[in-house]
Amino acid sequence: RSKALGRSCFRQFDASMQAEAMLKRQIEHDLRAAIANDELELFYQPIVDVRSHRVNTFEALLRWRHPTRGLVSPEVFIPIAEETGLIVEIGEWVLASACRDAAAWPADIRVAVNFSPVQFRRRDVVAMIERALPAAGLAPDRLEVEVTEAILIRDAEATRIVFERLRRSGVRLSLDDFGSGYSSLSYLNTFPFDKIKIDRAFVIDLSNPKSLAVITAVINLAERLNLSLVVEGVETEKQLEILSSLGVTNFQGFLFSPPRPLAEIDQMIREPFHSHLHEA
Numbered sequence: 001r002s003k004a005l006g007r008s009c010f011r012q013f014d015a016s017m018q019a020e021a022m023l024k025r026q027i028e029h030d031l032r033a034a035i036a037n038d039e040l041e042l043f044y045q046p047i048v049d050v051r052s053h054r055v056n057t058f059e060a061l062l063r064w065r066h067p068t069r070g071l072v073s074p075e076v077f078i079p080i081a082e083e084t085g086l087i088v089e090i091g092e093w094v095l096a097s098a099c100r101d102a103a104a105w106p107a108d109i110r111v112a113v114n115f116s117p118v119q120f121r122r123r124d125v126v127a128m129i130e131r132a133l134p135a136a137g138l139a140p141d142r143l144e145v146e147v148t149e150a151i152l153i154r155d156a157e158a159t160r161i162v163f164e165r166l167r168r169s170g171v172r173l174s175l176d177d178f179g180s181g182y183s184s185l186s187y188l189n190t191f192p193f194d195k196i197k198i199d200r201a202f203v204i205d206l207s208n209p210k211s212l213a214v215i216t217a218v219i220n221l222a223e224r225l226n227l228s229l230v231v232e233g234v235e236t237e238k239q240l241e242i243l244s245s246l247g248v249t250n251f252q253g254f255l256f257s258p259p260r261p262l263a264e265i266d267q268m269i270r271e272p273f274h275s276h277l278h279e280a
């Protein structure tokens, strides 16, 4: 009996795995056509400095308008793009588009672009970035390259060389999602980062005294190391108040704005961001 049960469980498991694999293949197939069919689009989310109430950076966040599935989340298609290598072509499109868009913004506003470890494993990643900037007419110091610590774990030495070349050409480097994975404090002084972005997970957990202690230490460390710091995923006035009292000035989160289409950027640049807390 138990054998039969086992077998039917296995069959069910097998069927759902098959369905998932099929969905993945379908997405992969459609993703190959997405660039050519003009289905990819960049949204932009502001990083706001609460001292000036202004945007100082927009993060480019990729969206895919699938003809039948609607808006597909990058959490779904980026991993598939990485597995298949499609991320290389998509990443090039993202960088070119983001640089071109940013070239039209005021010169004191930067653009942040996410890079996958797969892109960084390519020998030509620096050359690719160094081509994209002049092609778009964007000064190198207006581009921030965002990477997660996943990049630092494998091939630390090769990554450091690439980072140093990027830094020499003026591009800025941000460590994204800090605290979400196997974060090591040593990353902060062994790689030439300009900025760290503290992960949303910390913000959710601010009421936990231990979590608060960790985030306070990271904020102090960033200051001592002369690193810019952004906290991601700020959704409430209360979170903003606590983080402001710890000295944080740069925020990204739904409290200020979700990612929005390019067409709405001009308005975000013109209008100051006011939270109740920081109302003059």
Ligand code: C2E
Binding pocket: 045, 060, 061, 062, 073, 074, 075, 078, 094, 114, 115, 116, 146, 176, 177, 200, 232, 233, 234, 235, 252, 253, 254, 255, 259
């Ligand atoms: P990320 O780089 O950490 O981007 C921040 C994510 O947090 C975005 O999700 C953004 O919409 C979300 N977010 C911002 N503020 C809040 C908030 O207050 N509350 C909540 N709940 N979420 C907030 P999104 O756009 O879905 O992107 C997810 C991830 O996909 C990104 O995380 C990034 O790792 C990846 N991704 C997006 N675009 C690209 C791209 O062009 N290239 C690569 N390689 N990865 C990308």
Ligand code: MG
Binding pocket: 059, 114, 146, 176
């Ligand atoms: Mg990011």
Ligand code: MG
Binding pocket: 176, 177, 197, 199, 232
């Ligand atoms: Mg992040």
Ligand code: MG
Binding pocket: 177
């Ligand atoms: Mg993330």
